[in-house]
Amino acid sequence: GESVGLHLPTLSVQEGDNSIINCAYSNSASDYFIWYKQESGKGPQFIIDIRSNMDKRQGQRVTVLLNKTVKHLSLQIAATQPGDSAVYFCAEKKDNQGGKLIFGQGTELSVKP
Amino acid sequence: DVKVTQSSRYLVKRTGEKVFLECVQDMDHENMFWYRQDPGLGLRLIYFSYDVKMKEKGDIPEGYSVSREKKERFSLILESASTNQTSMYLCASSLARDHGYTFGSGTRLTVV
Numbered sequence: 387g388e389s390v391g392l393h394l395p396t397l398s399v400q401e402g403d404n405s406i407i408n409c410a411y412s413n414s415a416s417d418y419f420i421w422y423k424q425e426s427g428k429g430p431q432f433i434i435d436i437r438s439n440m441d442k443r444q445g446q447r448v449t450v451l452l453n454k455t456v457k458h459l460s461l462q463i464a465a466t467q468p469g470d471s472a473v474y475f476c477a478e479k480k481d482n483q484g485g486k487l488i489f490g491q492g493t494e495l496s497v498k499p
Numbered sequence: 500d501v502k503v504t505q506s507s508r509y510l511v512k513r514t515g516e517k518v519f520l521e522c523v524q525d526m527d528h529e530n531m532f533w534y535r536q537d538p539g540l541g542l543r544l545i546y547f548s549y550d551v552k553m554k555e556k557g558d559i560p561e562g563y564s565v566s567r568e569k570k571e572r573f574s575l576i577l578e579s580a581s582t583n584q585t586s587m588y589l590c591a592s593s594l595a596r597d598h599g600y601t602f603g604s605g606t607r608l609t610v611v
Contacts, residue, residue: 420599429503429589429602430542475542479597486532486557487600489542 522590
């Protein structure tokens with residue numbers, strides 16, 4: 387069935403290094419993708435989004451890459467900081483589903499000092 | 500910034516009780532959603548609403564109902580709480596169907 391999945395459930399990086407969190411999706415009809423960050427005990431927080439007519443979008447210290455050929459989405463965090471430790475979710479949206487987001491399972495990012 | 504407020508951070512209820520979880524957003528968003536989040540299962544959509552007095556079932560509506568009498572408020576109702584409804588409940592809203600969601604801080608419900 388359709389799903390949004392993550393390659394790795396956990397990721398540990400050294401403070402100051404770059405982090406890459408990956409996400410695979412199965413439906414080529416998806417046209418909108420979002421990354422969320424969820425800290426312990428809090429609700430998911432919007433990080434960055436990208437539409438299917440783009441390959442790359444940059445924010446502050448974050449970049450999202452979309453590869454539609456292989457149905458792959460990634461989140462890159464530059465100079466990872468302890469405050470980046472959280473669970474990161476990707477989500478996809480398809481127009482034919484009335485705007486509902488479908489969430490992946492999440493990757494837990496742990497930043498070592 | 501859009502704010503989505505869930506009335507309770509933590510709730511403990513007894514089996515069989517009727518439980519109301521309240522969610523209010525302050526930016527005139529059209530769409531509102533209720534999810535539950537469980538370890539290993541991710542976020543699962545319970546109900547959603549694209550307009551006042553309108554509701555649609557999500558992926559796991561059984562045991563739940565919702566109410567949207569006003570645009571800014573979306574309530575989740577557990578008609579008769581059961582222990583398998585112990586979970587983190589997240590409310591979200593979005594401006595339109597092609598926009599992302601803003602989430603509330605969540606309500607951690609424990610049913611004993």
